[in-house]
Amino acid sequence: MLELAILGFLHEEPLHGYDLRRRIAALSGHVKPVAESTLYPAIKRLEQAGLLSRTPQPGAAAAPRHVLSLTDEGRADLFRRLAEPPEQDITNENRWFTVLAFLRHLPDPAAQATVLRRRLAFLETPSSFFHDASGPQRAEDMPDPFRRGVLLIARATTKAELAWLRETLTTLDAAASAG
Structure with missing residues (x-):
């Protein structure tokens, strides 16, 4: 997901590594902060693969700073990653939010709708989080208040996401038909 976030943010505009790190941290929040020891090797891999370029720029002090930019190959790779996310990026909520944060960059509304x-x-x-010998339990019947909370929160967020997905798919389908 780190590489997708790097490509997504650089698609929006060229950035210094520090600015890129701040944006990724804001996207992932407290869930998974990004360390320099993780970010910079990922940047280097993407650069070696020809997906981004690094341009030196004079720094405020003596050391030059590097601006990272997406290459045409990087843009194509971003579009591929967005159009064909692996199953875990669809089913894992944190990974899904990263895909969703950049899905607008995919230029084809029909491809967005497919995702x-x-x-x-x-x-x-x-699905259900908790099962016993008799099968899944309804949230209302859960004796443990904390597990009941998990079920109630999951139900509410799923209901909200389903409504948003259906509404957005209607809009995307109309755009795909018109275009």
């Missing part, structure tokens, strides 16, 4: 339909199908598949 959203995968998430919709995942959310529409019945």
Whole structure:
């Protein structure tokens, strides 16, 4: 997900490594802060793969700073990653939010809708966090107040996301039909 975030933010504008790190931290928040020891090797891998370029720029002090930019190959790779996210990026909420943060960059509304339909199908598949010998329990019947909280929160967020997905798919389908 780190590479997707790097490509996504650089698609928006060229950035210094420090600024890129701040934006990634804001995206992932407290869930998974990004360390320099993780970010800079990822940048180097993407640069070696020809997906981004580094341009030296005079620094305020003596040392030059480097501005990172997306290459045409990097843009194509970003679009591929957005159009064809792996299953874990669809089913894992934190990974899904990273895909969702940059999905607007995918230029084809039909391709965007395809990704959203995968998430919709995942959310529409019945699931339950807690099972016992008799099967899944309803939140209202859960004797443990903390597990009941997990179930109630999951239900509410899923309901909100399903409504948003359906509304957005209607809009994207109309755009795809018009275009």
